Amino acid sequence: MKLKFLGGVQEVGKSATLVETDIKTLLEYGLKIRQTEESSRFPEPFGNFLDVLAVGHCHIDHSGFLPGVFDICSPTVLGTRPTKDLIELLLEDSMKLMEEIPYRLTSYKQLMKNFVTLDYEKPYFSGKTSIKLLDAGHITGSAMIDIRHEKKRLLYTSDFNTTDTMLHNGTSAPKTNDYSALILESTYSERDHPNRKQTEQEFYNKIKEVYEDNGHILVPAFAVDRAQEIINVIRKFDKHIPIYLDGMCNDATDIMFKHKNFLRDPKQFRKFMDSIERVYGFRQRKSVLNEPCVVVTTAGMLTGGPAMYYIPNLNKNSVILFTGYCVEGTNGWTLQNKGTMMIDKKEVKIETPYQYFDFSAHAGKKELIQFAKDLNPEKIFCVHGEKCNEFADELTKEHGFKAVAPKLNEEFKV
Ligand SMILES: [Zn+2]
Numbered sequence: 078m079k080l081k082f083l084g085g086v087q088e089v090g091k092s093a094t095l096v097e098t099d100i101k102t103l104l105e106y107g108l109k110i111r112q113t114e115e116s117s118r119f120p121e122p123f124g125n126f127l128d129v130l131a132v133g134h135c136h137i138d139h140s141g142f143l144p145g146v147f148d149i150c151s152p153t154v155l156g157t158r159p160t161k162d163l164i165e166l167l168l169e170d171s172m173k174l175m176e177e178i179p180y181r182l183t184s185y186k187q188l189m190k191n192f193v194t195l196d197y198e199k200p201y202f203s204g205k206t207s208i209k210l211l212d213a214g215h216i217t218g219s220a221m222i223d224i225r226h227e228k229k230r231l232l233y234t235s236d237f238n239t240t241d242t243m244l245h246n247g248t249s250a251p252k253t254n255d256y257s258a259l260i261l262e263s264t265y266s267e268r269d270h271p272n273r274k275q276t277e278q279e280f281y282n283k284i285k286e287v288y289e290d291n292g293h294i295l296v297p298a299f300a301v302d303r304a305q306e307i308i309n310v311i312r313k314f315d316k317h318i319p320i321y322l323d324g325m326c327n328d329a330t331d332i333m334f335k336h337k338n339f340l341r342d343p344k345q346f347r348k349f350m351d352s353i354e355r356v357y358g359f360r361q362r363k364s365v366l367n368e369p370c371v372v373v374t375t376a377g378m379l380t381g382g383p384a385m386y387y388i389p390n391l392n393k394n395s396v397i398l399f400t401g402y403c404v405e406g407t408n409g410w411t412l413q414n415k416g417t418m419m420i421d422k423k424e425v426k427i428e429t430p431y432q433y434f435d436f437s438a439h440a441g442k443k444e445l446i447q448f449a450k451d452l453n454p455e456k457i458f459c460v461h462g463e464k465c466n467e468f469a470d471e472l473t474k475e476h477g478f479k480a481v482a483p484k485l486n487e488e489f490k491v
């Protein structure tokens with residue numbers, strides 16, 4: 078089995094790994110959200126032919142450039158049913174936001190046409206290679222990708238979470254100890270997350286305090302999973318506080334209803350999500366802030382969406398509660414670091430206080446190490462993180478693994 082790392086190495090963004098057995102499989106083909114001096118937005122070329130294109134989940138850093146593959150060839154696409162629908166939602170949204178679409182529209186259509194949806198744990202066979210998707214616990218439909226060819230076995234984690242959330246059970250390492258290689262996402266290789274239950278309680282306490290003080294609580298959230306997770310957390314504590322859901326979160330919620338079997342407690346999800354107000358369009362949006370309430374809306378990093386309307390219109394007792402990471406340079410980042418954001422191309426000072434709560438859907442440092450120990454593979458490749466080199470060193474020196482942080486275009490035989 079041969080591996081070639083085409084993106085997502087020593088950084089988060091544009092995940093892409095080529096796996097060669099008797100067939101050619103590309104694991105994901107993402108985009109980088111923001112181009113930096115060191116790194117382009119696009120993954121490296123994979124050649125001119127693929128048998129299979131497998132995708133772990135819908136996030137743009139994993140799926141954003143999948144259509145680009147179809148400018149070149151036309152492989153079978155493997156992912157779960159929710160991932161297919163969510164990719165459609167997120168790619169169509171990302172096409173609207175791009176000044177220039179970096180692939181042909183017919184390629185996007187071909188991608189959706191070539192999609193073969195797989196249930197978790199059910200193998201797909203091509204030649205002498207078998208490919209399985211395993212529940213990754215990260216977001217709805219998210220999967221780790223397991224590839225087996227003769228005696229060689231690879232696990233690619235994509236993004237994963239081992240901690241239970243309101244919507245998903247945390248995942249764990251497969252029980253068999255016969256893995257030749259593990260490609261391990263390393264987003265939080267440097268730090269542990271705070272206790273989840275405690276974070277939920279503190280988050281709700283803050284909401285209650287501001288609500289009783291007649292303020293608005295604005296929660297910028299990623300449309301898929303985070304927005305719904307936050308609502309489920311609030312409803313666990315409080316059945317009555319008014320909650321509004323606006324923006325692409327509504328479309329994502331409908332897709333989650335459709336694939337309710339991918340949720341931990343579909344009945345409770347339905348009950349909680351039916352107890353809130355959904356906001357569609359500007360006319361309805363204008364009346365939302367008439368009274369104290371919680372507004373959950375896109376964009377999670379304040380890069381656009383209805384949040385741009387709400388923020389300048391919050392009353393003086395209000396608060397903005399971030400529930401996810403904001404990439405440097407985004408409005409969410411400038412607000413937290415300089416107290417300003419760009420609204421209608423003007424830099425505006427924001428007086429509303431903000432607070433950050435760690436509702437991450439990734440394994441923290443402790444969990445990453447435990448996962449590696451449980452799987453006990455012959456070799457570990459650390460990807461999808463800012464500190465992959467340091468983490469690979471630590472896994473090698475302190476935990477006895479053979480771990481490396483691959484460089485761009487580097488090839489390995491396992
Ligand atoms: Zn993700």
Ligand SMILES: [Zn+2]
Nearest residue numbers: 136138139236
């Ligand atoms: Zn990711």
